[in-house]
Amino acid sequence: xxxxxxHIISSILSGLGATxxxxxxxxxLTIVLSFIAGLAMLSPAxxxxxxxxxxxxxFRGTSEVVQLFWLYFVLPALxxxxxxxxxxGILVLGLNHGAYGAEVVRGAVQSVPKAQREGAIALSxxxxxxxxxxxxxxxxxxxxxxxxxxxxxxxxSTALLYFISAGEIAEKGELLRPVYxxxxxxxxxxxxxxxxxxxxxxxxxxxxxxxxxxxRLGRTSIARSRLFARAAGxx
Amino acid sequence: xxxxxxxxxxxxxxLLKGLLVTVELxxxxxxxxxxxxxxxxxxxxxxxxxxxxxxxxxxxxxxxTPLLIQVxxxxxxLWPALDIRxxxxxxxxxxxxxxxxxYTSEVYRAGxxxxxxxxxxxxxxxxxxxxxxxxxxILPQAVPRVMPALGNYMISMFKETPLLLAxxxxxxxxxxxxxxxxxxxxxxxxxxxxxxFLLISFPSSILVRKLERRVGQL
Numbered sequence: 001x002x003x004x005x006x007h008i009i010s011s012i013l014s015g016l017g018a019t020x021x022x023x024x025x026x027x028x029l030t031i032v033l034s035f036i037a038g039l040a041m042l043s044p045a046x047x048x049x050x051x052x053x054x055x056x057x058x059f060r061g062t063s064e065v066v067q068l069f070w071l072y073f074v075l076p077a078l079x080x081x082x083x084x085x086x087x088x089g090i091l092v093l094g095l096n097h098g099a100y101g102a103e104v105v106r107g108a109v110q111s112v113p114k115a116q117r118e119g120a121i122a123l124s125x126x127x128x129x130x131x132x133x134x135x136x137x138x139x140x141x142x143x144x145x146x147x148x149x150x151x152x153x154x155x156x157s158t159a160l161l162y163f164i165s166a167g168e169i170a171e172k173g174e175l176l177r178p179v180y181x182x183x184x185x186x187x188x189x190x191x192x193x194x195x196x197x198x199x200x201x202x203x204x205x206x207x208x209x210x211x212x213x214x215x216r217l218g219r220t221s222i223a224r225s226r227l228f229a230r231a232a233g234x235x
Numbered sequence: 236x237x238x239x240x241x242x243x244x245x246x247x248x249x250l251l252k253g254l255l256v257t258v259e260l261x262x263x264x265x266x267x268x269x270x271x272x273x274x275x276x277x278x279x280x281x282x283x284x285x286x287x288x289x290x291x292x293x294x295x296x297x298x299x300t301p302l303l304i305q306v307x308x309x310x311x312x313l314w315p316a317l318d319i320r321x322x323x324x325x326x327x328x329x330x331x332x333x334x335x336x337x338y339t340s341e342v343y344r345a346g347x348x349x350x351x352x353x354x355x356x357x358x359x360x361x362x363x364x365x366x367x368x369x370x371x372x373i374l375p376q377a378v379p380r381v382m383p384a385l386g387n388y389m390i391s392m393f394k395e396t397p398l399l400l401a402x403x404x405x406x407x408x409x410x411x412x413x414x415x416x417x418x419x420x421x422x423x424x425x426x427x428x429x430x431x432f433l434l435i436s437f438p439s440s441i442l443v444r445k446l447e448r449r450v451g452q453l
Contacts, residue, residue, distance in 0.1 A: 057437060058433070060436075060440070061394075061432060061440070062394070062429040062430075062433050062436075063394040063396075063408070063428075063429070063432045064395070066397055066407075066408055066425065066428050066429045066432060069412075069428075070426065070429055073421045074422050077236045077420075152299060156299070156300065157301070158301075159301035159303040160301075160303060160398060162303065162401070163400070163401070170301065170303060170307075174307070177307075177311065184311060185312065188304060188308045188312060191304055195299065195300045195301060196299055199299040
């Protein structure tokens with residue numbers, strides 16, 4: 001390998017840490033917000049549903065890049081609070097994809113057969129028990145495939161952090177471009193390969209979780225229900 | 236710093252000019268995505284073995300990598316390699332069109348698969364030529380069903396166009412940035428840019444939802 005080649009590869013890979021941090025942080029925040037907003041949309045209280053609707057439609061309706069610019073450039077001007085680029089990126093990725101994930105959670109809970117809800121009522125379980133012990137454990141398994149898509153979408157969105165110089169792969173590549181103009185195939189090739197590998201990793205992990213979740217559901221018993229609740233709480 | 240109405244009103248004409256570019260990009264990009272997506276879906280369904288595998292790989296590659304990088308690849312790598320110099324706007328249309336074509340091709344594929352098998356069998360029994368089967372029987376049944384999904388992708392594309400700022404396309408966000416650099420006030424232009432997106436994409440998604448309900452009744 002020539003000096004230029006190894007230099008290009010190592011500088012792009014040096015952005016891998018920021019990309020992975022942004023992806024994982026974004027995924028974590030997405031999961032938390034999806035469940036909060038998704039369950040809130042199913043709440044009997046009207047104002048709770050309204051607040052989560054506003055959040056979901058607000059973030060789905062405005063552009064992600066605009067949200068990034070707003071959070072990174074406007075917020076400091078408004079309240080004098082300057083965010084670290086990577087942190088601002090995680091916030092935007094999580095807030096944006098959480099709004100999409102909320103619909104996934106809502107849809108999955110609503111797709112649980114009606115009889116399950118009725119059975120839980122017949123057993124006089126409290127609304128919380130009904131949700132966390134009966135409905136969510138079954139709904140979570142349904143959520144894996146759409147969440148898989150959403151997380152890959154999120155991974156791809158990390159490239160937008162280039163706009164706020166968060167030091168991730170896309171930015172590292174663009175920093176190299178002016179100097180190594182003749183090696184563009186290598187630069188973009190390495191970048192694209194990084195995203196591909198990360199996307200495959202996400203898919204493999206999600207498939208594994210899905211299979212595990214389905215297996216647990218297959219062995220449904222009362223003693224297992226606590227396991228479900230834990231699985232629901234974590235994922 | 237506080238909200239300044241004067242600056243807000245001053246930035247509106249500039250932002251609207253940018254919004255027009257954003258809408259043009261979305262409409263042209265969608266046109267490319269809808270046509271190219273159908274071509275990809277048909278090629279993938281076609282009888283030429285190598286082509287369908289190459290199309291599969293291409294779709295997966297484009298779908299799982301960021302649009303921004305694809306824009307860079309086309310703008311900085313592909314155009315110089317071909318020795319042509321299309322504008323940033325045209326690059327945006329092509330990049331958006333290709334990126335979203337990989338999504339719409341999957342949508343068409345699902346729509347084609349949803350056409351009952353009996354329709355194929357009947358067409359075979361009538362020994363219609365293959366092109367007639369597609370244009371006269373399969374596509375007229377497949378396409379109306381997938382229109383809501385296609386509409387959703389147009390809305391997604393609309394919200395993703397601001398990243399073309401990276402190659403200097405004068406869309407809403409770029410105009411907001413311009414205004415911000417001129418007046419040293421970013422609060423109003425960036426906030427209004429967000430509001431403009433909401434004003435268009437929120438009613439659009441309600442329309443698509445209505446269309447979905449109507450198609451669901453088919």
